[in-house]
Amino acid sequence: MEHFNEKQAAAEAAQTFEASLRLWRTLSSCRAKESQGVFLLSTGTAIPDQNYALRTKKGNGAAMAAEALSFFASENMPFTWWISPGTEALSESGEVARAGLPLRCSPPAMLLRLREGRNAAPPFSGGDISVCRTSGEAAEWAASSLEGFGSEPHHLEAFAAFAASMTEEPVRDRFRLLTLSFRGRPAATALLTLPGKTAGLFYFSVLPEFRRLGLGNRLLDRTLKEAREAGCSAVALQASPMGFPLYRKYGFRECGRFLVHSPHPDAC
Template identity: 30%
Template sequence: MSISSNILRQTSYPGIITAMENNLVEFIMYCSCIPGAQAYHSSDHIAAITGIPQPSLNVVMRTQMDEQTILARIQEVMTPFKVRQVPMLWWIFPGTRPANLGQYLKKSGLQYNGSEPGMALELSHLPAALPQIEGFSIEEVESAAALEEWIHVSAIAFGGAAASIDPEYVRFEQCLGWGKDLPSRRFLGRLDGKAVATSSIFLGAGIAGLFSVGTLPEVRGRGIGTAISMAPLSVARALGYNIGVLQASPAGYSVYSRIGFRECCQIQTYLWSPQ
């Protein structure tokens, strides 16, 4: 079965929100293929622990819990994260139950980590051509050397430093591999030959999820963020995908709005970290 054989055509927000959550679930499960990872589907939640000390790679999602027993259930679900001492996120989408789950997570020792807008775009509305920026080019990551550059730029773009990149995270990205036949694909932007921007896409649940959009601080405000966002979406459209989704940071919201993304929900996260 080809990647493009299950394309979501429904454009109503309830359908898109469900697919957005499913896309993230499939992405996290895909990331859990690395050695030592744990992932499981329960009747009332989904959990994945990669073991990488990055909260977004150790998560609980799609919660449907009984409020009468929820505090005990949360403690049960948290046990493997606490045993492995890895930071984690508990995701709350609009369909999460109970609706007041956040109150119980706080009582259980998790901290509110904020809310981000979930945004969606019909890819038929994506501009036909990428913005033209002098000296700027975009390539797909298809080698170990390009992946090393992608990791380096992404770390700095998201407020880190190249010297502090966790070797475990590097091995994690290497384990995911690269290639046009995979559902997860990375893109690298260069300005006058220097790697300056990153993005990635995950093709799952019938839609295209946009991730890891970042540019180096010194090249922001030149349209590079727009171009590096559009490149993977254009690839998804060429494969026959109809819907693109993302979770927008405050810095990226205006960029995505200009491309044509529209907010369709708010997505909350709660954080637990080892002391």
């Protein structure tokens, strides 16, 4: 078995997460600011888990938290503060909590080294998987993603704009919005970001009525194929409790945990 360097993998997962957020910054639907050593990103969707604060430099935790609170108040957006795995994570977590942003969850950071020929995506009857190319397809993806995560439909207009901006030039080659349709209906979604040699996997979900049919396997097969064909050598993600067993099955390895803080009790 290939040696797994957990510290190196954690650093790679953290770097990919930051690089993905910086890539989202280029989208027409997003607004961002970097000040006081913290990177702030508003996607325009009023869901805490879809707006991000991430420390990028050492500094005063209270001042950074105040900067985040001010920025997202001006955006009228709830948000989450993400702390990457590392030796300073617990210290930063304490500072942020004392500044009024309680810890809400700690999703595992996971990484998979891609190997040629692994996880090939076989055809399957009754369904197909497509990559969104138009704003209309992106809007359908957004509606399905919200349903998969149990988010309220009134967020659709903003989230559809966020998704549609990934189909625009010149950034469209840096994203893959994947929709799995089954028996003529959207059944599962995923977003692959391509900021570098390690891809980031986000918003992976299967709609409730289509769970336990093996569709998550099919979609993950195709998502990993897309990453390989884009020239990536690894994929990183932050796992939900529901997705964790599937990722482990495919060989993703846990390499630490993100600590997610938010002033909003419905975060995570």
